Amino acid sequence: xxxxxxxxxGKLIKRYKRFFSEVKIDNEIVTxxxxxxxxxxxxxxxxxxxxxxxxxxxxxxxxxxxxxxxxKNKLVGINTHFANKITFDGLSNNLVxxxxxxxxxxxxxxxxxxxxxxxxxxxxxQKIFLEVKNVTLFRGEKTAEFPDAVTARGSKHLxxxxxxxxxxxxxxLLFLVxxxxxxxxxxxxxxxxxxxxxxxxxxxxxVKFLAYxxxxxxxxxxxxxxxxxx
Numbered sequence: 001x002x003x004x005x006x007x008x009x010g011k012l013i014k015r016y017k018r019f020f021s022e023v024k025i026d027n028e029i030v031t032x033x034x035x036x037x038x039x040x041x042x043x044x045x046x047x048x049x050x051x052x053x054x055x056x057x058x059x060x061x062x063x064x065x066x067x068x069x070x071x072k073n074k075l076v077g078i079n080t081h082f083a084n085k086i087t088f089d090g091l092s093n094n095l096v097x098x099x100x101x102x103x104x105x106x107x108x109x110x111x112x113x114x115x116x117x118x119x120x121x122x123x124x125x126q127k128i129f130l131e132v133k134n135v136t137l138f139r140g141e142k143t144a145e146f147p148d149a150v151t152a153r154g155s156k157h158l159x160x161x162x163x164x165x166x167x168x169x170x171x172x173l174l175f176l177v178x179x180x181x182x183x184x185x186x187x188x189x190x191x192x193x194x195x196x197x198x199x200x201x202x203x204x205x206x207v208k209f210l211a212y213x214x215x216x217x218x219x220x221x222x223x224x225x226x227x228x229x230x
Contacts, residue, residue, distance in 0.1 A: 001085045002220040007051040007067055015044050021066050023050055032064035035079040039149040041137055043069045043076060051075075051218055068216065075216045076136050077178030082221065083134040084118050086214060087176060090223035091121070091130075097226065098210060099128065099172065115160040128170040131157050135177040135211075137188065143230070144177045144213070145188040151195055158198040162205040171206070175229075177213040178221065185211035186230045 013022035013029065021034045032052050049070040054063055069076050084107065087096075094100040102123045109120035111129060119130040137148040147154055161171035175185055189196035203209065215224040 001082060001089050001222060003053060003067070003218070005053060005055075007053055007218040008064070010050050010052055012044065012048040012050045012069065013046060015040065015066075020062075021050075023052055023064065023066065025052070030064050031062055032066045033062045034066050035081050036066075036136070038080070038136075040078060041148040042139065043071055043078065043136060045071070068218065072141070074138070074180040074182075076180075077214065077216050077221050078136055080134045083132050083176050083178075086178075086221055086223060087118070087130075087132050087174060090212070091119070095223040096174070096210065096212060098208065099123065099130065111160055111164055115156065117157075117160070117164075126170055127168070128172060129161060129164050130172045130174060131161060132174045132176055135175050135185070136179065138179055138182060142181070142183040144175075144179050144182045144185045144211070144227075145191075146175055146185070147188060147192050147195055150192045154192075155195050155198045158195070158202045158207070161207045162202055165206050170208070171202075172208045172210060173202075175209070175211040176223075177211060177227065178216060179213065180216050182213050182227060184228050184230050 010023040010025040015021045018037045021032045023032050051068040052064040102121050104122045106120045110116045117129045118132045121128040135144050135146045137145045164171045187196045211227050211229050212223050213227050
């Protein structure tokens with residue numbers, strides 16, 4: 001996934017009201033849209049180097065969007081709206097080895113009245129549901145973690161993936177790690193014990209879990225390679 005325009009470097013002042021951030025660009029302070037409503041744990045220290053995109057559409061209230069934060073010498077992609085675009089690109093180009101050479105792919109497909117999954121994939125007449133979780137948390141140098149806050153929605157998706165297996169679908173969950181220099185992934189059970197327990201139940205039920213890290217720079221973000229789940 002390529003950025004439409006070159007990103008602009010700045011310094012983070014703060015994130016507030018979930019959707020807004022103040023960024024210092026040169027000597028000017030601008031308000032940028034924050035396309036991540038999660039906790040963004042560990043990323044929001046004042047003075048962090050950030051990269052924002054600029055959109056000159058006169059109909060937009062905010063010209064800038066926060067895209068990348070640099071912390072501990074690692075670039076972290078924080079735009080959750082891009083997670084599915086990055087994954088779609090990866091699936092289309094056979095970068096996710098476990099789900100390569102697919103016959104068709106549809107986005108945002110309802111499984112039942114209450115649950116919609118990110119992708120419905122068909123391969124060799126087998127239908128596969130794939131849910132994507134964007135990962136931005138790391139507390140060690142080489143290990144990414146999810147979730148970064150209690151996620152009732154995440155547990156709901158795990159239970160739905162288990163139900164899908166009972167109805168004949170294959171079920172996958174992809175942890176998309178938008179963090180440079182990461183080798184491993186794990187569930188942050190100290191942050192959400194219930195999610196961890198549902199994760200273990202889903203494993204036993206046959207849900208397949210994958211973790212792939214991304215290659216990140218100020219021009220594009222794309223799936224790079226699989227990392228170990230520990």
